[in-house]
Amino acid sequence: MASRAIHVRSSIQGRALGRQGARVLRRFVPGMLLCLVVAAVAWLAALGESALLGRAWLEWLVLAIILGAGLRTAWRPPRAFDPGIAFAAKRLLEIAVVLLGASLDAASLRQSGLALLLGIALVVFLALALGYGLGRLLGLPHRLAVLVAAGNAICGNSAIAAIAPVLGADGEEVTASIAFTAVLGVLVVLVLPPLMALLQLSQLQYGVLAGLTVYAVPQVLAATAPISALSVQIGTLVKLVRVLMLGPVILMIACLAGSGKGMGAARRRPAGAKLLPWFILGFLGMAALRSLGLLPELARSGMALTATFLTILSMAALGLGVDMRTVVRSSPRVCLAAGGSLLLLGAISLGLIAALGLA
Template identity: 30%
Template sequence: MQKSLLPGFTLAISVGLACVLVQKVVPELSALLVAIIAGILLANLTKIPAVLTPGIAYVSKRVLRIGIVLLGFSIVLDDILALGWGVVSVVVAVVFGGLFGTILMGKWMGVTRSQSILIGAGFSICGAAAVAGVESSIKRKDSEVATAIGLVVLYGTAMIAVVPLLLGFTNFDDHLSGLIVGSSIHEVAQVVAVGGIMGGGVLTVAVIVKLARVLMLAPVIALLGYMERGGEQTGKRAPLVPLFVVGFIAASIFATLVDIPQGASTVISFLQSVCLASAMFALGAGIRFSSFKQVGIKPVLLGAASTILVATIATVGMIIAY
C-alpha cells in the first residue's frame, strides 16, 4: 500500500472497528449506521485534512468491495430456497420493480437517469452497499452517489420507527411480518433493527429475505453494466461483471456447499462488519449537506416515492405469496 494512503486508511479502519465494537456492547445500534453518521459529522463539522483524502477514498471503494465479497459468506442459498418460490418471486419483483419503477418515476420527475438508478438500487436491494456497488457500473457524478447514500440513511432510518408501528395495527403473524420487513426496508442493518424491535420470530425470517435481496446485487450490476454499454463490450471499459461481484457469488456458493466451522464463520462475519463499517464511514465522509442544496428537492421526493413503491410491492406481494 502506498504511504499516501495510510493516514486516511488507518482512520477509516479504526472508526469502522470502533463502530463494530460499539454494536457488540449495544446491539440495538447498527455499526453501519453509526459509521455513516460519524463520516457525515466529520465532513460537515470539520474540514477533512487533504492528507486523509486518498486513504478514505481507497476505503470507500476497495475495502467496500472486500466487505461485499465477505458478505457473500453469510448467504446460504438453501435458506433462501426454503422460503419457497412464491417468496423468492416477490423478492425478484421488489428488486427489479423497485429499480426500474424508480428510474421511470425519476424520468417523469426530471431527475437524472444516473441519480435515479443509484436511488433505485439502494432502496430496492441493500442500501448504501448497493449504491456503492452499482456506481462502478454506470456513468455518474460523485454528488449523485453521496445524495443516494444520504437518502438511504434518511428514509431507512425513518422506516425503523414507522414499519413496526404500521405492522402493529395489523393481525399479521410473525412469519408474514418478517417477510414484509425483509423485503421492504433498505439496509440489512435497518432490517435487523426492526426485527429486533418486533421480536425474534420476525427477525429470523426478515434477515433471510433481506439476504435474498442482497444476492440480487450481482445480476443487477451485471445488467446495468450491459445496459450502460448498449449491449456491447469494449476493451477500454471495465469488465461486464466486476471481480468483486464474482467473489460475492463464489463466497455464497462456498457457504452453501461447505459447512464453515463456527470459529471461521465468526471471524469472517467480524471482518465483513469492519470492512463495511469502515467503508460506510468513508462514504459518509463524502456527504456534505451543502451538496443537497445544489441537488434540490426532486431526488428527495424520488426517494420518498421509491420507498413507497418498494414497500407496496413487498407488502402486497408477500400477502399474496403467504
C-alpha cells in the first residue's frame, strides 16, 4: 500500500514537472524562433553577398544584428517574444564564448618570437586604454566607450559580444558599437593594400600591420591575400594572438568593474561569480584543454560550428532588442570614437613594427 502511494505521488510530481517544463518551453519558443528566422535571413543575405561581390564583406554576425535591429525599429514584437529574445541575447552568448575557447591554441604562438608576442599584447592594452580615453573625452558613456575601444583593440564584433555580458551592457550599446566596427572593418580591408606602397612596407611588415588592425580573421585574409602568402601567414598569426588577448582583457575588465576602480567604472560588483563570470572560466578552461591536446579535432570543429551558430542567434536577439532610432541619435560621437580609436591603433601598430626592427 505504501509503495503504491509513493508511486502515485511520484507520478503526480512527474506530471507536474512535465507541465512546468512545457510552460517554460512555450515561454521561450516564440522569441527563439524569431531569432532563428532573423539568423536564417542573415545567412541567405551573406550567401547572396558572396555570389554578387565575390566575398561576404558583412559577415553573418553583422547582418544578423543589423536585420534584427531593422525589424525591431519597424515592428515591436509582442511581449510573448521577450523571454526567448532575452535568453538568446545573454545565455546563448555566454555558452558561445565558452566554446570559442576551444579554437585558441597557445602552443602555435611560441614560434613567432617572444618580443613580437609581448609587443602585440602591449599594442592591445595601449589601444584599449587610449580608445577608452578618447571615447570618454567625446562624451560616450562608460560601457559604450569600453565596447568601442575593445572592438578596435582586439577583434571587433567578437570582442564586443564577449565583453558585453561582463559590463552588463544593454542591446543598444552593443548594437551601436558593432554597427560602426562593421563599417570600419570593411573600410580597413579596402584601405590597407594601397597603404603598403605608400608607407613602403615589406610583406612581413604589412602582414603584422594587417593582423594588428583588421577586425576579423576572414577580413585579415581578404586584406593580405592580394599581397603575398607571407603576409597572409604572419597576418593570420598576429590576428590570432590578438584574439588570444580577449581572455586577459575580459578578466581585467571584470576585476576593474568589481573593484569600482579604473576605466571610469560606474558601479561596484560583488566578488565571486559576479567578479569572475562562469563563462570566462569556461573560455580559459577550453583554451587550456586545446593547448594540452585534450580536445580531438572533431570535437573542436563541432564546438566552433556551435559557437558560430549561437553567436549569430545572440546577435539577432540583441538587434531585436534595439530601436535603431535611439542608436542614430548617439551615432556621431560613436563614429568619432570608433574612427579615432582605429587611427590610434594604426599608429601604435606602426610604432611596434619600427621598434622591433621588422624588415
